[in-house]
Amino acid sequence: MNLSIFGLKNIPYLKEGDSIEKLIEESIKTSEFFIEDNDVLCIASKVVSIAEGQVMSLNEIQVSDVAKEIHRNIPRKDPRIIEIMLNLVNRDLSRLDIKKNYIGCRLENGLKLTSGGIDRKSVDEVFLLPNNPDASAKRISEYLKKSLGKNVAVVITDSDGREDKRGATQVAIGIYGIHPLRKTEVIDSQGETIKFQEETLCDMIAACAGLVMGQRGTGIPAVLIRGLDYKWSENTSIKEALNE
């Protein structure tokens, strides 16, 4: 299995209300490649959030005593953002993981992200994650099916890191058209199956896209992966990849 990875170009900076699916369609139409059935399209959650208006003003936030207390342990983090995180976890502190300079936040579906995926837009505004990334992925895939006639799996990606490593990679937060896990048969030297191993396919896809997305200033929020061997599947959800 060989893969080709294409960065989608000419996607302008988005503003609220823009149609990310239309911008992707236009980018594909003017690219040196065209989409094919079973391509996998990866889209940075940020542009999906902008298109869907998932921007929140920090000025409206009332900082609670609990948020103030957490802020004392991690002064780097704006207490208003901590307050939003408290709401994301329904004020269940066991779903926050606070270490020096780090807050991990376990979202309602079980996904754990640094700062709950909240990303600063400006001094007084933040981006939240798309409200339902699986639904966003489905909407974009269905739009491309209608407009370009191809079945393209969609993975919504977000940047996130590991405790032991500096920097961030990309992980999957929403999916459509492809199962988020892959079961691999481990075969020994005699050709016997010794075990089945489960792979987090969606995160490998997201990280692969990150190699091309992350380039400095090139503004490539969407990446196409071609050649991945998978079964088209319409009833998929990122939840299937999440630990309980």
Next chain:
Amino acid sequence: MNLSIFGLKNIPYLKEGDSIEKLIEESIKTSEFFIEDNDVLCIASKVVSIAEGQVMSLNEIQVSDVAKEIHRNIPRKDPRIIEIMLNLVNRDLSRLDIKKNYIGCRLENGLKLTSGGIDRKSVDEVFLLPNNPDASAKRISEYLKKSLGKNVAVVITDSDGREDKRGATQVAIGIYGIHPLRKTEVIDSQGETIKFQEETLCDMIAACAGLVMGQRGTGIPAVLIRGLDYKWSENTSIKEALNE
């Protein structure tokens, strides 16, 4: 930036003492592609471990009381393997992270891996990680430079997971020829630099390779990534990507 990902074929099951670099050379010579300068070669740590004789018999292990105690909390894990992990962390329990059915192990260099990267070979044997994965990466790259005349960065990968997700992806445990981190300039809609973001380039490379490596029973322990824009760099170490 577009990428091409090739799985290296015809690498046989290794046994101790085999030269992984020679097998890779032969695979490349019989492939439909040839290596080019600045390709990135990813190799599964498992085959490097086998070639380097990093196999340990469990029968020789004396299980300590501490290992027995930990085993009571996580009965699924062979107490002899727990004993090896205790040695990997110099018996410093603060470097073990024990949750139901999970042991994370922070190695001497700071890398945290499930079970310390120990992988069962048979009922009574385990694979350990390569002794010095950076050095293995360098040795393989230098061999290919000599035999095929090309500068190829090498990333040694290992499978590992995230707390919130089912299954495993691939992460980097050793590197040569390429810096393990990438600094990305984040530019706003007016073209102004608003921040620099650090990316765990080595892990995105490893996960990307995992998409091709992990396929069921195809035996592809090495993957070539072509087209990645990076600066060749000989003084690199995975340690530069590790948190203290």
